[in-house]
Amino acid sequence: MTQGFPMAMPGQRIGLFGGSFDPAHEGHLRLTRTALQRFRLDRVWWLVTPGNPLKAHGPAPLDQRLAQAREVLRGDPRVVVTDLEARLGTRLTADTIGALVRLYPRVRFVWLMGSDNLVQFSQWERWQEIAQMVPIGVMARPGSRVAARFSKAATIMADRRLPEGQAGRLTEMTPPAWVMVNMPMTDASSSAIRAMRQKSGDGRG
DSSP: OTTOOOOOOOOOEEEEEEOOOOOOOOOHHHHHHHHHHHTOOOOEEEEEOOOOOOOOOOOOOEEEEHHHHHHHHHHHEEEEOOOOOHHHHHHHHHHHHHHHHHSSTSSSSEEEEEEEHTTTTGTTTTTHHHHHHSEEEEEOTTTTTTHHHSSHHHHHHHGOOOOOGGGGGGGGSSEEEEEEEOOOOOOHHHHHHHHHHHHHTTOOO
């Protein structure tokens, strides 16, 4: 594998968790650990994006966000913090996943998202192409479980949804396939942490 790209063995089950991580926090870590357990994943890769096209204001510098994300993980060997989108030169999730599927043809990837993202998933560019490439694991988050269940994407993909009790089979399924699982609730959010830092005069986030 090219230098700077994570190692992955054939047959490994790897969750892809993308976002600006501006900054990474305990909520990201809790979602990741829930995904590792419920979907029986071997690893989760955090794809720290250069920038989010859906957000009006740019995030903190990439190197700063990568370093902070590694601090939050506290050395958990199951989670890899990556700048893969910057290395691949991709900005859209569909392009990133497509490139990774080509680079790692024998790896079982799963796209991970919170239920708040499922609510707006149908607004993502080429979202149905994403669903055709990899199974999707959704973690319920505060205030969005019901909206996610009745979202446009969930309605369109209703016949491809696994029961929560079969979440451990997600990596074995041929996409499109998805499941939503409950997880311990947390109100932590990157925007709230940034607001607290600005109020306290800490400009890191």
